[in-house]
Amino acid sequence: MSHLTPTPPSYDTFTPTPYATPYENPGPTPDDRAAPAGAAPLFLIVDYNLSRIDEVRHLAERARARHGARVVLIRAEPGDTDRAVADEVIDLDPLRPDFAVMGEKLLTARRDRIRAGIVFSDNAVHSGADLLHRLGVPVDAPHLAEGAFSKYHYRLAESLASELLRAQGVMTPAFTRIASLDQLRRFAAEHPAGFVVKPSAEGNNRGVVAVRPGDDLTAAFAEVLPYLDGGVICEELIPHAREFSFDGLGDLEFLTEKVSATGRYPVEIAQVLPAALAPHEEATLKRAGRLANLLVGQCHGPFHNEIKLSDDGREAAVVEPNRRPAGMRIWALARWVYGIDLHHLWVDTAFGGTALPDRLTPGCEAATVMLGVSHDVSFSPADVPPGADPFADAVAATAAHLGLGEGELTVTEFSWLAPGRRELHAVARDNADFAAQGCVVLRSPRTGIRPVVHALREAWTHALDRVLAVPAPARKAR
Template structure:
């Protein structure tokens, strides 16, 4: 029979299983805690990373009520809780509050789940935000092509963005410029219509960052996005390169977003666009969860702090004060695609080929970097399955792989390294795909 304190982890996205394992191992080691994972349709892998798994869908209307009943017999042992997905950001916090666990506001959490709810919250305090140099985009929820056409007519000069109200990972996000085909744009968001689609006035700021952190601990990450119809993120860079006054603008905007979605002690990842003069900003979307794209891993490499450990400590109420974060290197997570539209599987890569290592080596040579200045930290194929990938990625699922590098010294800028690395990757992958398959000789 299990004894001792219990940590509840509510839901996670499958791509982040290693992070859940990291949380579980630390909770057991540091707090002698039993970890209970709650998610829909759990797999054998879920049972391997938790002491107990409860099959419950955080999107179901009675999630909090059912969860409370299932955990009622262990209520006294439940000392901490973590919500680790957008789908659970509202219902998961409601459950933890029912169980007597300290949490950030359940009432305001909807704004971190639904883009429409967040824009409604912004509109209620638009005067306050505008006075702080924060743009509040016009928006509308649509359910038909006719409603899309009306919004397009009202924003014919500047263009707009149409996107799912509750979908993540840039899926379904389409930038509609003046003169674009509205029928094609509507067709791309049609699969999301049942769960809600919104149109938003185009934010006319080119630079994008994220305000990341946990509780009062905060830092800025720079986002590099593709230009054109599909503004998907192609890299995240840490630390962000901004002037002091730009830092003030971004932090002020990020903190306002946290207020609107009720974040106080938990994690946050607020996506922000910054004006060219650095004095104005706008929230693309807020999130009450850790950043994706290995940003928390980058924070560990750059600042030397393990935010996953601190999250567990915060949940148990034992997190120690920490000083100002000082970078000791720079890092990037880079999305890696294919050179042409094609059917792709990692099995297509020739045996023994290592295109990412080749690309990093070629990039280091291009910038004249010495040994150890540009280091591979992580690499992973995004899926082992065969998929149809576009050379011009339409969302993050259109990439083949993801790689992380750390740059030491000041002989190159991490941002230019990102572009060079993506180009070198394309060449290295093409060579690996076209390499002859080695002949396997019998004994």
């Protein structure tokens, strides 16, 4: 594959353009002529997380433009946004025990028109794959997909293959399912160096608590009580400090570096692409990532496996596997860094016959950075005065601090994480504790993207505090 150097899109702080195409879209081919609604092929999208609606829109547009398909979206309690994105919406909860059976009944009359389908949420990774399989749509193994939804089931799968995994340099942490404080205390006694307690199936680092020697076990258990009905597990603390993700689609793969907070709440604060690794470290991570894919049945679809790496780079441990595209805009970062649109490739491979590139060459560095607050506060994006742009201010301050020249550090995306008012903690407990997230691209020999991440997060809190300190009359005058 020849490398493409993307051109940054126009940037608007309050109206982000998260999927501005970094290279010219060739448009529909002669075979893309739209068919009548009653004869057009159908493309199924099974569920998604609300924060990823822009990605669903991007996928739907590709299915229509490239493959002449009508898009059917299946999710629980669909709203107007869903109806605006899809040609048809089916109200069905992927967590229903009979989801696949009901979905098959609803779509049986049109199954001869269903040409392709994808599963786009953790909640649907098992039931959605089962539905597509029942409808005769190519999909990765449904019966192994439970390991990509339940952290408990994944650890069970690991335990069955533990001897093989350890021989390949993959640590398999001890684990147990708990339902009481006494069970947590027993696990703590067996693992005095520390452990993690977390929900069996929950995303965005919600409910994950690292418990270290001397910590209050009662307080730790109280934090996971809301997740007890869905299952809670304790895991031996993985001793490796560095964390990465093994990302990709089918056989196409790349490694992303995760930057996490230290302390009680190990939340993600940034994702960096490409990861800075020695050849033997890259080999260790890819080996662990491929083995995780094997355990959860991934073959042709997307994956995002979170993996920790030892200091010497010889041992890895899988934090959790995912049979879906990465969050934190990692696929968007890949567009800037590698000049490749993984969402388009996902749709095209679902329809069959598309060859994936065998090599990715980075043309720059990029990062998604989580942006918090300097102190515990009740915050709404409406608190920011009209016309103020704290993210642009923070990026400019970061560039000046690191001695970067004009155009060496550019903004590609910015978005507030929620439109309403929320109580935010200065020490984020999960990703919902951040005010916003932004993506930047670095093209400079002067520094690397990692110093940019830390400088930008600090500059952001100062910039946000400055605009929030503007008196109300002055805000109205702007």
